[in-house]
Amino acid sequence: MMLPSCSALAVVVTALLLSRAGCFLNQSEEEEEGVPEEWVLLHVVQGHIGAGNYSYLRLNHDGRIILHMQSLKGDADLYVSDKTLRPSFDTYKLQSVTCGPDVVVVPGDFTRPVGIGIYGHPSHKESEFEMRVFYDETVPQENPFLDKGSYASQDGQKQKKSSQAEEEEDYQEEESIFWTILIGLLKIVLELLF
Known part of the structure; x- marks a missing residue:
């Protein structure tokens, strides 16, 4: 290809x-x-x-x-x-x-x-x-x-973000921290080797 x-x-x-x-x-x-x-x-x-x-x-x-x-x-x-x-x-x-x-x-x-x-x-x-x-x-x-993470519908009621969306954001943040730490460790190992 x-x-x-x-x-x-x-x-x-x-x-x-x-x-x-x-x-x-x-x-x-x-x-x-x-x-x-x-x-x-x-x-x-x-x-x-x-x-x-x-x-x-x-x-x-x-x-x-x-x-x-x-x-x-x-x-x-x-x-x-x-x-x-x-x-x-x-x-x-x-x-x-x-x-x-x-x-x-x-x-x-x-x-x-x-x-x-x-x-x-x-x-x-x-x-x-x-x-x-x-x-x-x-x-x-x-x-x-309005509170962050909520919005007003046409009848004025507030509706919160779903807990699933909040969990997804937390997962993405944890994944980002994991990759940052992993890349940092790899950089240290490479510096020690070379």
């Missing part, structure tokens, strides 16, 4: 992103074509990152946020978490690790601040990126008077 090349994957991923998330390439103005009118540009962040290194950002803005990152040189990848301010490829909630544009939609119910990790892929000595941060005005803000 022949694996597709990175450039073929980039074409497929780009087509999917354009059709599903209204992605856009080579933007130069705030009112670019392909960006919904309801998206408000909050920030444009540019930077450089060395191979195998991370650069970290913090998102404090509430609501549904769209992170659109373009690698201008090299290949930068995007990791996002509301559990840690230093997400990585082994501790994240959302990721985009394409050979082309990377897009992550941060839901409005993520706890703020949200940690954003930008990783310089080791295939390039240095990666240069530009990230545009958009706020989606089409998603209504949550009612701040």
Whole structure:
């Protein structure tokens, strides 16, 4: 079986992103074509990152946020978490690790601040990126008077998250801690051997 090349994957991923998330390439103005009118540009962040290194950002803005990152040189990848301010490829909630544009939609119910990790892929000595941060005005803000994990139905009654969903979240958190510890131990063993 022949694996597709990175450039073929980039074409497929780009087509999917354009059709599903209204992605856009080579933007130069705030009112670019392909960006919904309801998206408000909050920030444009540019930077450089060395191979195998991370650069970290913090998102404090509430609501549904769209992170659109373009690698201008090299290949930068995007990791996002509301559990840690230093997400990585082994501790994240959302990721985009394409050979082309990377897009992550941060839901409005993520706890703020949200940690954003930008990783310089080791295939390039240095990666240069530009990230545009958009706020989606089409998603209504949550009612701040409701408890986290509950919502009001049309008749005003609160309904709690199911215990099954809470157990699933606990399991995912335990699994993440397990992998973090395992990877840490493997790094120590490798350092001792070499």
